[in-house]
Amino acid sequence: MAVFTPLTETQVEALLSRFDAGSLVSMEGVAAGTENTTFFVTTDRRELVLTLFEQGAFDELPFFVDLLDYLDEHRLPVPGPLHDRDGVALHRLADKPALLFPRLPGKHPHAPNLTQCRALGDTLGRMHQVSQHFTGHRPNPRDLHWLLPMHHKVLVYLSPDDQALMKDEVETYQGVFGTGPELPQGALHGDLFRDNTLFDGDRLGGLIDFYNGCTGDLLFDLAIVINDWATEPDGRLNAERHDAILRAYLARRPLTHAEREEWPMMLRMTALRYWLSRLLVVYVDPPAHDLTPHDPEQFRTILLARLQYGALPLPEDAT
Numbered sequence: 524m525a526v527f528t529p530l531t532e533t534q535v536e537a538l539l540s541r542f543d544a545g546s547l548v549s550m551e552g553v554a555a556g557t558e559n560t561t562f563f564v565t566t567d568r569r570e571l572v573l574t575l576f577e578q579g580a581f582d583e584l585p586f587f588v589d590l591l592d593y594l595d596e597h598r599l600p601v602p603g604p605l606h607d608r609d610g611v612a613l614h615r616l617a618d619k620p621a622l623l624f625p626r627l628p629g630k631h632p633h634a635p636n637l638t639q640c641r642a643l644g645d646t647l648g649r650m651h652q653v654s655q656h657f658t659g660h661r662p663n664p665r666d667l668h669w670l671l672p673m674h675h676k677v678l679v680y681l682s683p684d685d686q687a688l689m690k691d692e693v694e695t696y697q698g699v700f701g702t703g704p705e706l707p708q709g710a711l712h713g714d715l716f717r718d719n720t721l722f723d724g725d726r727l728g729g730l731i732d733f734y735n736g737c738t739g740d741l742l743f744d745l746a747i748v749i750n751d752w753a754t755e756p757d758g759r760l761n762a763e764r765h766d767a768i769l770r771a772y773l774a775r776r777p778l779t780h781a782e783r784e785e786w787p788m789m790l791r792m793t794a795l796r797y798w799l800s801r802l803l804v805v806y807v808d809p810p811a812h813d814l815t816p817h818d819p820e821q822f823r824t825i826l827l828a829r830l831q832y833g834a835l836p837l838p839e840d841a842t
């Protein structure tokens with residue numbers, strides 16, 4: 524369930540009256556989602572999504588509005604928030620921050636085909652091309668600076684082997700990312716799993732759920748994508764999906780020498796990032812709502828596979 528705050532039609536009508544988006548025809552709570560309250564709202568003019576923010580740092584919402592506005596202006600398939608007649612996007616409803624978005628077409632791909640992988644790689648490459656010039660700032664909330672203090676919190680729940688694995692890994696990342704050359708920077712999605720994309724057949728309808736969006740190493744975003752989109756159940760990489768995503772991405776944004784060098788380590792660090800965040804949800808900071816947490820084991824398996832088999836060769840840059 525993801526309607527943590529119920530809303531009446533009168534409340535939604537009052538919000539809509541400030542926008543040029545038509546009058547309310549119907550509204551429906553959306554079951555998917557884990558953090559925020561989502562409604563599909565139909566007006567006599569268009570299909571919308573209404574999000575009420577239930578948690579997180581509300582003072583960071585303007586960053587997400589600016590980022591989505593920017594990407595929308597650059598014709599990326601993202602839900603650019605609606606602005607009211609005074610130009611304001613962020614409102615309050617039921618005492619929660621609220622945004623209205625266009626409803627984008629499509630469904631989450633469970634087993635993406637190669638055409639869908641190419642579409643995702645191409646769009647992420649385009650996004651990273653333009654996001655390097657985005658002027659907003661929000662430090663990556665899940666990078667090495669987060670891993671360093673947070674991994675200590677879960678060690679007590681792990682077997683001795685897993686404790687050693689986690690500690691050794693974090694120390695290794697510190698040696699690589701704490702001292703190496705700065706990698707290309709820009710705005711990231713920060714959590715671009717399959718369930719944060721919508722596909723209408725093979726067409727990418729949109730990238731959604733930008734609330735892990737931040738600025739930092741572009742390579743971090745790409746590694747999250749490969750670990751989720753191109754991994755087999757045993758944690759090993761699927762070469763076809765890997766190559767389809769990366770070839771399309773590289774045609775838009777070639778990687779630097781330093782990014783190619785640090786790629787295997789970035790795959791490991793982003794796998795550990797999700798192993799850790801999921802362990803924290805299970806053991807340290809369970810959600811207030813009765814939701815089934817994501818399985819930490821999945822990302823431990825991915826990390827072990829990256830350690831055992833390494834990364835696959837990166838395709839050459841397009842010429």
Ligand SMILES: Nc1ncnc2c1ncn2[C@@H]1O[C@H](COP(=O)(O)OP(=O)(O)O)[C@@H](O)[C@H]1O
Nearest residue numbers: 555556557558559561572602624625626627732
């Ligand atoms: N702009 C959108 N267009 C279409 N569907 C959307 C849009 N935004 C959200 N959704 C739907 O609502 C669900 C929950 O949204 P999401 O932002 O992922 O919530 P949460 O932050 O709670 O995880 C998504 O899985 C998707 O099905």
Ligand SMILES: N[C@@H](CCOP(=O)(O)O)C(=O)O
Nearest residue numbers: 665714716735797800801817
């Ligand atoms: N997609 C993630 C959930 C979001 O990560 P978080 O660190 O913001 O909780 C997952 O699959 O674990």
